Amino acid sequence: MSGRAAARAIDALRRGWAVIVRASDGAIRLMAVEGADAITLSAFDPAGEADILVAAARGETLKLANQLAAADPDMPVLIARAPWIDADVAMAIADPVLDLASPLKGPFAAKPLAAPLAAKAALRLARLAGILPAFFVTAAGGSDAEVSAGDVDAYDDAAHLAIATRARLPVSASETAEIVAFRSPDEPREHVALIIGKRDASLPVVRLHSECLTGDVLGSLKCDCGPQLHQALHQIADSRWGVLLYLRQEGRGIGLINKLRAYALQDQGFDTVDANVRLGFAIDARDFSVAARMLDLLGVGEVRLLTNNPNKVAGLEAAGIKVAERLPIILPANPHNEHYLATKRDRTGHQL
Numbered sequence: 001m002s003g004r005a006a007a008r009a010i011d012a013l014r015r016g017w018a019v020i021v022r023a024s025d026g027a028i029r030l031m032a033v034e035g036a037d038a039i040t041l042s043a044f045d046p047a048g049e050a051d052i053l054v055a056a057a058r059g060e061t062l063k064l065a066n067q068l069a070a071a072d073p074d075m076p077v078l079i080a081r082a083p084w085i086d087a088d089v090a091m092a093i094a095d096p097v098l099d100l101a102s103p104l105k106g107p108f109a110a111k112p113l114a115a116p117l118a119a120k121a122a123l124r125l126a127r128l129a130g131i132l133p134a135f136f137v138t139a140a141g142g143s144d145a146e147v148s149a150g151d152v153d154a155y156d157d158a159a160h161l162a163i164a165t166r167a168r169l170p171v172s173a174s175e176t177a178e179i180v181a182f183r184s185p186d187e188p189r190e191h192v193a194l195i196i197g198k199r200d201a202s203l204p205v206v207r208l209h210s211e212c213l214t215g216d217v218l219g220s221l222k223c224d225c226g227p228q229l230h231q232a233l234h235q236i237a238d239s240r241w242g243v244l245l246y247l248r249q250e251g252r253g254i255g256l257i258n259k260l261r262a263y264a265l266q267d268q269g270f271d272t273v274d275a276n277v278r279l280g281f282a283i284d285a286r287d288f289s290v291a292a293r294m295l296d297l298l299g300v301g302e303v304r305l306l307t308n309n310p311n312k313v314a315g316l317e318a319a320g321i322k323v324a325e326r327l328p329i330i331l332p333a334n335p336h337n338e339h340y341l342a343t344k345r346d347r348t349g350h351q352l
């Protein structure tokens, strides 16, 4: 297993380069639809025969399903290439945000997948690369960067995360705080922990905060992240001691650009859950084992967790951290995030 192969494949896909994905059932050669243009597409596929692989949910919107969908509803769909499907049409097939502006005409036809496991690994790679889950696909061949399904799965394995450095960091919520930075050799995202107060034998109050550029930095009113971050820092400062983990899991794990695509779908009337699904991603793509590993490296095995999300409690416990108590973190809604908070309460089990 090689973290390097997955890192190279992710980098290549983001740059619009070809990648070969190999699984136990075969291999496929792919290039991201996002970012392809007439020139790169004809270099990738001179014969104009590459089919288009999309997530099951996108297939559903296009009224297409894979031959194996009955057994596995998450099975990606391979759309047969037709001569009129160029790079621009493929982008309209890939990106649901464009549906209003360019209603898709078709007819589209689904083809059986030659290597379903390789196709599924390709879609996992799309999430890790923060791109739309849509690819031009040909049979494997040539000398492009190659990655195995096992490499893809091992890529964000938290096991290799280590403490890189630590320093005192007085913050407005508490002058007694220390920042600890974590790094993994395989993965560029740097997570940090802020330890607040004086550590003692009592259970720490812990908050897992997933990065939200729009809310944390720009003061977005669409979500509750910014105020929650500051409230959490103060709640921890008011306890004996605790830890805030700042996790680089922007957009519940789908990345900034895909989150903003989800926002564009929300502008069209979809809620936060349906927007993720429509893009072809899980409702919540986060993996809390990274948080568990960080706590473990800090010597914390049991916590009082600040969250309204029972899935966070379950995720952390599944990864080996004991959650002695769940502490709610409740903030007033505003007119822009009222619907978002109601969706979290009604559709993702948040206890608000």
Ligand SMILES: Nc1nc2c(ncn2[C@@H]2O[C@H](COP(=O)(O)OP(=O)(O)OP(=O)(O)O)[C@@H](O)[C@H]2O)c(=O)[nH]1
Residues within 6 Å of the ligand: 208, 209, 210, 211, 212, 213, 223, 225, 228, 249, 250, 251, 252, 253, 254, 258, 259, 262, 263, 272, 276, 306, 307, 308, 309, 312, 344, 350
């Ligand atoms: N994909 C997507 N991500 C969003 C959206 N709104 C906010 N986010 C992301 O959701 C994450 C914030 O979730 P958290 O506050 O950590 O967790 P939570 O699941 O709401 O649970 P709590 O602990 O109760 O706050 C951040 O990564 C945000 O970027 C959205 O509409 N779509």
Ligand SMILES: [Zn+2]
Residues within 6 Å of the ligand: 212, 214, 215, 216, 223, 224, 225, 226
């Ligand atoms: Zn947010």
